[in-house]
Amino acid sequence: MSDDKIKDALRMMPYGFYAFTTKDGDDVNAMVVNWVSQMSYAPRLLAVGIQKSCYSRGLLAVGGGFGLNLFLQADSDAIMGITSGRAKKPEKMDAADYTAAPETGVPVLANSAAYIECKVTQIVDVGGDHDIIVGEAINADVMKEAAPPDVLSLTELGWSYAG
Numbered sequence: 808m809s810d811d812k813i814k815d816a817l818r819m820m821p822y823g824f825y826a827f828t829t830k831d832g833d834d835v836n837a838m839v840v841n842w843v844s845q846m847s848y849a850p851r852l853l854a855v856g857i858q859k860s861c862y863s864r865g866l867l868a869v870g871g872g873f874g875l876n877l878f879l880q881a882d883s884d885a886i887m888g889i890t891s892g893r894a895k896k897p898e899k900m901d902a903a904d905y906t907a908a909p910e911t912g913v914p915v916l917a918n919s920a921a922y923i924e925c926k927v928t929q930i931v932d933v934g935g936d937h938d939i940i941v942g943e944a945i946n947a948d949v950m951k952e953a954a955p956p957d958v959l960s961l962t963e964l965g966w967s968y969a970g
């Protein structure tokens with residue numbers, strides 16, 4: 808515990824851990840994210856908090872697409888190659904193993920358990936260092952069916968992106 812109780816409380820929130828994938832023309836990218844949630848049933852909207860300064864943010868535009876890739880805990884190695892940003896690791900996607908999602912063309916990483924393709928419906932500047940990217944789920948596939956406790960999350964990695 809620290810003397811910053813807001814930070815301590817925010818770090819107690821459990822989070823998933825996903826690959827967020829984007830595309831603009833021939834340029835594709837994948838980054839790790841945990842600030843993700845479904846926001847509506849009808850239509851099925853997802854919201855993702857994305858850093859204003861990251862490379863992926865530059866590839867996003869309203870009407871464009873993004874993908875969320877879920878992994879089994881047993882396949883955590885499959886996401887580790889994309890934990891660095893493009894600025895630090897420009898060759899990140901050259902080394903990545905992926906296919907193109909059918910509707911949007913965004914990367915689906917090899918060994919992911921499921922993916923959800925979304926069409927960007929809104930990009931909301933909430934006045935902070937991250938924007939909220941809202942997307943409508945337009946396609947998905949489940950390659951390795953699993954219950955939530957078996958899906959990769961920050962809890963078992965012991966990592967944190969909050970506070």
Ligand SMILES: Cc1cc2nc3c(=O)[nH]c(=O)nc-3n(C[C@H](O)[C@H](O)[C@H](O)COP(=O)(O)O)c2cc1C
Nearest residue numbers: 838839840841842857858861862863891892893968
């Ligand atoms: C555990 C963890 C969780 C993260 N979650 C998010 C997130 O939800 N949103 C975000 O914008 N960045 C998140 N990041 C940071 C990005 O992954 C990082 O800024 C990355 O370098 C961006 O990649 P890019 O520049 O290639 O787009 C997280 C990083 C880690 C290690």
